[in-house]
Amino acid sequence: MTSVDATGRPLRLLLVDDEAGFADVLARRLARRGLRVQVAGSGREAVRILRRADFDVAVVDLKMEGMDGIELLRIVKAMVPELPVILFTGHGSERATRQGLALGAFDSLLKPCELDELLGKIRQAAAQGAPA
Template sequence: MTEVPIRVLLVDDELGFLDVLAKRMGKRGYAVTTAGSGAESIRVLRDHDFDVAVLDLKLDDMDGIEVLQIMKKMVPDMPVIMLTGHGSEKAAREGVKSGAFDYLLKPCDLDDLLDKIGQAVAG
């Protein structure tokens, strides 16, 4: 039986980081779709199903918490993992209160992120 890859929506406005992370996850067997903005992530989410979203807290076009709240309205059961840098752990904790599964500090170790995705998908 072939194992079905975990479908990940990866949202970050740092396109270099987004590209590298998507490629590394793809090599590990994840089906990754990227979005470079909050608005793009919402458009993509309308048209595709995902097992989990990894969402940067600081986006150019929208606040990450706002994007999280829209995602949770659209797909209430989809776990969302927040990524945060810039010393904004307080905002990340706010994200967890708003329905995020958990958060990781950027830059995060790939194995830590994949472990967190596994936990989120396992429920």
């Protein structure tokens, strides 16, 4: 599977996580697999980025200081309803995950997960979110 959209352009991923070290390492690993990754260290930063750039998929940490992943998901779905959002959590909150899926998240993953598993979800989400 490739990390490009239907036009051959690299998939654009918004990665939102307040654990800077984790986010930077993950962004570099995903970029080496052909994705164009923009990192946001908070929900507020993610909203600012979304106002000026388009993405194919967002991967959002559930547990963040300030604006949590559920609150950010609500805002993203209001701003860009067609943007697939994958929730990412290291804390395994089943209730929050169910809430996120009910609010329109594409899927959720526990972190850390295998890079290939995350890439597969990102590609599935991008394919589903692509205009017909």
